[in-house]
Amino acid sequence: MFAAMNNIEDLHQRPIVSVDLAIFALTPDGLEVLLARRGVEPFTGHWALPGGWIHVDEDESLEAAARRVLSDKTGVAAPYFEQVGVFGDAARDPRGWSLSVTYMALIMPDAVILQHGGNVTDAAWHPIAGEATAQPLAFDHAAILKTAITRLRNKVEYTTLPVHLLPEAFTLSELQAVYERLLGRLLDKSAFRKRIAEVDFIVPIVGEMRRASNRPAQLYRLKQARSTVFFDRTI
Amino acid sequence: MFAAMNNIEDLHQRPIVSVDLAIFALTPDGLEVLLARRGVEPFTGHWALPGGWIHVDEDESLEAAARRVLSDKTGVAAPYFEQVGVFGDAARDPRGWSLSVTYMALIMPDAVILQHGGNVTDAAWHPIAGEATAQPLAFDHAAILKTAITRLRNKVEYTTLPVHLLPEAFTLSELQAVYERLLGRLLDKSAFRKRIAEVDFIVPIVGEMRRASNRPAQLYRLKQARSTVFFDRTI
DNA sequence: ATCCTTAGTGTAAAGTTTCAACTAACTTAG
DNA sequence: CTAAGTTAGTTGAAACTTTACACTAAGGAT
Numbered sequence: 001m002f003a004a005m006n007n008i009e010d011l012h013q014r015p016i017v018s019v020d021l022a023i024f025a026l027t028p029d030g031l032e033v034l035l036a037r038r039g040v041e042p043f044t045g046h047w048a049l050p051g052g053w054i055h056v057d058e059d060e061s062l063e064a065a066a067r068r069v070l071s072d073k074t075g076v077a078a079p080y081f082e083q084v085g086v087f088g089d090a091a092r093d094p095r096g097w098s099l100s101v102t103y104m105a106l107i108m109p110d111a112v113i114l115q116h117g118g119n120v121t122d123a124a125w126h127p128i129a130g131e132a133t134a135q136p137l138a139f140d141h142a143a144i145l146k147t148a149i150t151r152l153r154n155k156v157e158y159t160t161l162p163v164h165l166l167p168e169a170f171t172l173s174e175l176q177a178v179y180e181r182l183l184g185r186l187l188d189k190s191a192f193r194k195r196i197a198e199v200d201f202i203v204p205i206v207g208e209m210r211r212a213s214n215r216p217a218q219l220y221r222l223k224q225a226r227s228t229v230f231f232d233r234t235i
Numbered sequence: 236m237f238a239a240m241n242n243i244e245d246l247h248q249r250p251i252v253s254v255d256l257a258i259f260a261l262t263p264d265g266l267e268v269l270l271a272r273r274g275v276e277p278f279t280g281h282w283a284l285p286g287g288w289i290h291v292d293e294d295e296s297l298e299a300a301a302r303r304v305l306s307d308k309t310g311v312a313a314p315y316f317e318q319v320g321v322f323g324d325a326a327r328d329p330r331g332w333s334l335s336v337t338y339m340a341l342i343m344p345d346a347v348i349l350q351h352g353g354n355v356t357d358a359a360w361h362p363i364a365g366e367a368t369a370q371p372l373a374f375d376h377a378a379i380l381k382t383a384i385t386r387l388r389n390k391v392e393y394t395t396l397p398v399h400l401l402p403e404a405f406t407l408s409e410l411q412a413v414y415e416r417l418l419g420r421l422l423d424k425s426a427f428r429k430r431i432a433e434v435d436f437i438v439p440i441v442g443e444m445r446r447a448s449n450r451p452a453q454l455y456r457l458k459q460a461r462s463t464v465f466f467d468r469t470i
Numbered sequence: 471a472t473c474c475t476t477a478g479t480g481t482a483a484a485g486t487t488t489c490a491a492c493t494a495a496c497t498t499a500g
Numbered sequence: 501c502t503a504a505g506t507t508a509g510t511t512g513a514a515a516c517t518t519t520a521c522a523c524t525a526a527g528g529a530t
Contacts, residue, residue, distance in 0.1 A: 013291050014249035017334060054323070056248055056332040062323035086321045086336050088289070088297035097291040099252060099336075101321050173477070188519065190479075215476050215527045408508070423488065425510075449497045450507050 015088065016098040019065045020051035020141070022084065022148035023074065025109035026165040026178060029127050032109070033145065034073065035137070037122035042094045043138035047126065049145065051100070066103040073123060075113040080106040080164035084148045092140040100139075104148045106164035156182045160199055163222060171210050171217040172196060196220075250323065251333040254300045255286035255376070257319065257383035258309065260344035261400040261413060264362050267344070268380065269308065270372070272357035277329045278373030282361065284380065286335070301338040308358060310348040315341040315399035319383045327375040335374075339383045341399040391417045395434055398457060406445050406452040407431060431455075 023034040035047040052069040054060055060068070063081075071077055081103060088099035109125065116123040126133045131146045155161045162178040163170070176192050196202055201223040209216040258269040270282040285308045289300040298316075306312055316338060323334035344360065351358040361368045366381045390396045397413040398405070411427050431437055436458040444451040 013288060015252055015289065015291055017250055017252065053248060054250065054332075056250055056325075059325035059332065061325070062321060062334065083320055085318055086297060088336070090291075090294035090296070097289075097294065099297065101323070101334075171477085188521090189477085190521085191519065193478075194518090211527090213476060213527090214474080214529085215478095215525085217477055406508085423490095424508090425489085426487065428509075429487090446496090448507060449505085450495050450509095452508055 016093065016096065018051045018053060018098065018100050019062065019069055020049040020100045020102045020144065021066060021069055021073075022049055022102065022104040022145055023070065024104065024106050024148075024152060024165075025112070025125065026181065027109055027125060027127075031128045031182065032125040033128055033133065034112075034114075035124060035126050035133065035135075036073065036116065036120040037124075038119060038138055039121040040119045045121075046138040047133070047135045048138035049102070049141045050120070050123070062101060063103075066101070070103075070105055073115055074107065075115065076105075076107050076111055079108075080161065082151075084144070084151055087140060087144055100144065102144050102148065104152065106152075106161065108165065108167060110167075153182065160196075160202060163202065169205055169208065169210075169219040169221050171219060173213070173217060175220070251328065251331065253286045253288060253333065253335050254297065254304055255284040255335045255337045255379065256301060256304055256308075257284055257337065257339040257380055258305065259339065259341050259383075259387060259400075260347070260360065261416065262344055262360060262362075266363045266417060267360040268363055268368065269347075269349075270359060270361050270368065270370075271308065271351065271355040272359075273354060273373055274356040275354045280356075281373040282368070282370045283373035284337070284376045285355070285358070297336060298338075301336070305338075305340055308350055309342065310350065311340075311342050311346055314343075315396065317386075319379070319386055322375060322379055335379065337379050337383065339387065341387075341396065343400065343402060345402075388417065395431075395437060398437065404440060404443065404445075404454040404456050406454060408448075408452060410455070 021034075025032055025034070034050060036050040038044055038046050038048055050069060050073045052065065052072070054062065054065040055068075063083075067077070067081070070079075070081075082105075084102040084104050086099060086101050088097070090097045092098060092100070114123045126135065128149060131149050132142055133145070136142065137145065152161070156179065162182055163175060165178055166174060172193055175196070176187055176189065179192070180186055202220055203223050205219045205221050208219040210219055256269075260267055260269070269285060271285040273279055273281050273283050285304060287300065287304040287307070289295055289297065290303075295303070298318075302312070302316070305314075305316075317340075319337040319339050321334060321336050323332070325332045327333060327335070349358045361370065363384060366384050367377055368380070371377065372380065387396070391414065397417060398410060400413055401409060407428055410431070411422055411424065414427070415421055437455055438458050440454045440456050443454040445454055
């Protein structure tokens with residue numbers, strides 16, 4: 001048996017590997033996740049995290065596969081992107097031992113043109129209540145989504161991740177509102193601004209003001225390219 | 236081509252999946268990582284992170300496979316254990332597109348009986364200088380190890396992870412020394428003790444003292460089972 | 471012109487962290 | 501047996517951060 005294990009040519013020892021995405025956006029209704037309704041077995045008709053296979057024959061890397069899935073489903077190319085983890089056992093897919101490499105992405109819902117095709121009959125934003133969606137999900141996607149939500153909520157506490165849920169230019173009041181909605185509690189204005197002032201990659205766009213509210217407000221932007229990871233703590 | 240992608244029976248679309256481990260321990264020489272010398276192609280004679288294949292035919296889960304590899308190489312069963320990430324592309328293994336699911340483990344080196352067999356001709360602890368070992372590593376293991384070391388160093392700042400590098404019972408002075416060695420800087424005794432006092436799963440073992448130094452010291456232990464994950468921040 | 475709302479700042483009180491000294495228990499050297 | 505040295509554990513004042521909340525200013529609406 002051990003000999004068979006070590007034979008790389010034994011294809012039946014290779015698991016099914018999918019790349020799945022927890023794509024988050026903030027809508028007027030709160031934090032939502034993009035789900036796809038399955039058009040094929042197993043779990044036909046169930047909602048699931050959008051996913052796909054790796055194009056091994058095209059030498060596509062893991063992250064490239066994840067970005068392709070995101071682009072295929074949303075038309076969005078380079079938002080915030082992070083690997084959440086790997087989930088693998090014999091029970092999660094009735095077709096056999098399988099492995100899901102899960103990424104999470106934060107995007108602006110306005111920029112998105114939802115696409116469905118292939119094995120998917122519908123795609124829609126679903127609100128998150130607590131740590132789950134209202135509908136049951138296919139496979140172990142409820143558990144995977146829970147992991148992604150926990151990671152997102154944790155990172156809100158100690159990173160500037162919420163900027164990725166806003167457009168390129170934003171005011172500090174808008175940013176604070178995003179933090180408050182994600183954290184579910186109000187923040188002190190003065191303390192919030194002091195903290196953002198310490199972060200050197202959130203910079204004012206000199207001269208540019210927003211007139212939307214009843215008073216003009218300074219616009220801010222990220223210093224680096226939007227897709228860059230820039231946390232104080234790497235994880 | 237897209238049809239072939241979606242056909243789960245197309246085994247050649249399945250990547251090679253290995254489980255690799257960054258096993259850390261603290262020795263008198265500092266932080267060390269357990270490496271295995273490869274006895275087979277590719278990279279024969281090179282040092283590599285210990286790893287193995289998943290026993291798909293035995294319905295073994297991903298984490299079970301990682302724990303089996305740890306147990307096979309060290310004889311240690313339940314130390315601190317955490318998934319670091321997945322690394323997958325066409326270039327990392329000359330045999331073709333492959334995927335490495337990497338875990339890190341923290342253990343006590345005294346408890347270990349190093350084993351080598353199968354495809355491995357030697358196993359040894361290697362000191363870590365900066366973010367790497369002195370020897371070049373097989374595959375992309377140098378990059379994987381760097382990711383694991385960064386994760387470990389980060390977590391030392393905001394978790395009690397270093398307790399896993401000590402025996403069941405330890406004094407606060409010993410724990411502080413571990414933190415200082417991992418962080419590479421001295422810590423204030425009073426501040427360190429205040430912080431540990433806030434952590435409710437590090438508890439004094441009442442009545443038990445250590446007489447090793449020139450003065451008896453209170454022994455402490457973890458409240459939960461050693462293998463439990465118990466961070467303030469999940470990641 | 472007056473009132474209302476929201477952007478942005480100032481400040482005093484409360485809380486934390488740091489630094490360094492201190493006490494106490496034991497070992498070792500003479 | 502005593503004095504000196506080492507380490508465990510505590511204390512408290514000074515420095516620094518965070519919090520709460522009030523204040524000023526720039527519009528829009530009436």
